[in-house]
Amino acid sequence: MSETAAFSYAFATLQQLAEDVLKHASAKGATACEVDVSEGFGQSVSVRCDEVETIEFNRDKGIGITVYSGQRKGYASTSDFSAQALRETVEAALNIARFTAEDDCAGLADAALMAKDCPDLDLYHPWALSVEESIETARRCEQAAFDASPLVSNSEGASISTQQAHFVSANSLGFMGGYPTSRHYISCSVIAGEQDAMQRDDWYTTHRDATRLDDPQQVGRIAAERAVARLGGRKIKTGEYPVVFEAPLAGGLLGSLVHAASGGALYRKASFLLDHLGKKVMPDFVHIAERPHIPCGLGSAAFDSDGVATRDRDIVTGGILQGYFLSAYTARKLGMHTTANAGGSHNLIIQPGQYDLDGLLAQMGRGLLVTELLGHGINYVTGDYSRGAAGYWVENGKIVHPVEEITIAGNLKAMLAGIVAVGNDVQVRGTKQTGSILLDRMTVAGE
Known part of the structure; x- marks a missing residue:
């Protein structure tokens, strides 16, 4: 070429x-x-x-x-x-x-x-x-x-x-x-x-x-x-700790929200967010918007796979789930209207907070920073979440040593509700844009 x-x-x-x-x-x-x-x-x-x-x-x-x-x-x-x-x-x-x-x-x-x-x-x-x-x-x-x-x-x-x-x-x-x-x-x-x-x-x-x-x-x-x-990584004691998902991984939490709020999972009754439209699923400060018309955006599209015109809309405001992700077919299955999401979401953006990653670690004080996830242990029916992980142990808001060979576990419903802060360290790499996310607690299995 x-x-x-x-x-x-x-x-x-x-x-x-x-x-x-x-x-x-x-x-x-x-x-x-x-x-x-x-x-x-x-x-x-x-x-x-x-x-x-x-x-x-x-x-x-x-x-x-x-x-x-x-x-x-x-x-x-x-x-x-x-x-x-x-x-x-x-x-x-x-x-x-x-x-x-x-x-x-x-x-x-x-x-x-x-x-x-x-x-x-x-x-x-x-x-x-x-x-x-x-x-x-x-x-x-x-x-x-x-x-x-x-x-x-x-x-x-x-x-x-x-x-x-x-x-x-x-x-x-x-x-x-x-x-x-x-x-x-x-x-x-x-x-x-x-x-x-x-x-x-x-x-x-x-x-x-x-x-x-x-x-x-x-x-x-x-x-x-x-x-x-990451050199010198070691396990940590099993327990419940606050967890920060680094920005490149935090998009996965948004992805889980999209999956659970998608028509296919909903009409099959295979989602932990079934019948949650209009209900509180996240803290008050969380705002998630879909913006399909951002110039040069990786998730921008004038229309979805059905040919339906895309439009700006709010998915979560004040922590309340305002919209699902529906195609023409899945909307009919649910007795609802399409949201122009045949083929997926378009530029999903969670409103960033005031702190960068260092600021989130300082806010967390003591806990786990996750920088790598392994496996796909997510049950979208129940929301149960369990994945292998690696990252860093944090004391007094500072990284003290790398962590490896651990498993983090929780429930997506509780994880979304337990968001403490969203960072402003946004990495734009795909259709979902978010900074690092601090969760109040997850179970960490180590030693």
Whole structure:
């Protein structure tokens, strides 16, 4: 791939392909149809111990077609954009629909809710980075990690990735929308220590606009500092302690809230937040907003996977759950209205407090700072939470030693209700934005 590489298909071609699918579905007797046409490409380069380890190029395309025959639904997809392949894929989807059970909640979203005008959300910033430049950038990133400390003894590598894509979504209600997007990242993972006393850690930066990525050397330095800081880790006594989730992990708590408040979990009655709309789930000071139209945002979108226009809304105000995350289908299952969240949440932001991480540790006084979580021990029906963890023990508001080989446990309902403070040390790495979060207590299993 050279700096002049571009999409293989013009945006207008994607629109025409979508139009052709809709026409053929209608001609074949589908009562409704929706189609997604996409193309993407990129390159990824990784360097380990100054040697080039991988150079990867990717170029993908696909069409996903959903048809409805009354209340019966069928889906098929293809990566072949030829006219014959499109016709065969439409017919395959219709054939599947004929053999599926009727579902009175199946169907497109309400036509009045479809996105009419798509705002330019500034989501496309191609990075004209040659392979040679990628290698040089990755080497600088990794070398900065080795230079940061003589205790950094090995590397798992530094990686540079640049990705571009564009897509068109359309349906038989007259909706058609789409736009190009980009996403780039720089990462570094290193090992500190010798023989048995070794620890690894990593750091990365990601953005739609490469000019807003963190400096590669800074990424390497932080990865090294984090790995070195973990040397000499030990267990702590089993007990109940206050816990701070470091910002990169705190987004996982927001993710758990989203999962439990999502239509799929709710209509299956597989959520600890069942029937909690309008009820207090967090302390008074917690405010969580969904902001889908942030320019250049990693979670920004003009419409959801159903074609429904997205809008700003508040999820939690004064600690009270104000909204679920619903698609057209899950909303019908619950007898509610879609919240334009088919496909997930968009830029979920918890209002930061006044303190940075050091301030939160000072507020906690004595307890555990968690910087790594292992395993997936979450039961969303009951809210029970148990995961392996590592981090640092804190006394008098200061880190005193690393901690490893422990398990933290609690219940998500109690954890959300037990938020003491939210930090202002926000790391924007995805669709959920939060600073570090201090919880009043969790059970820590150690010695």
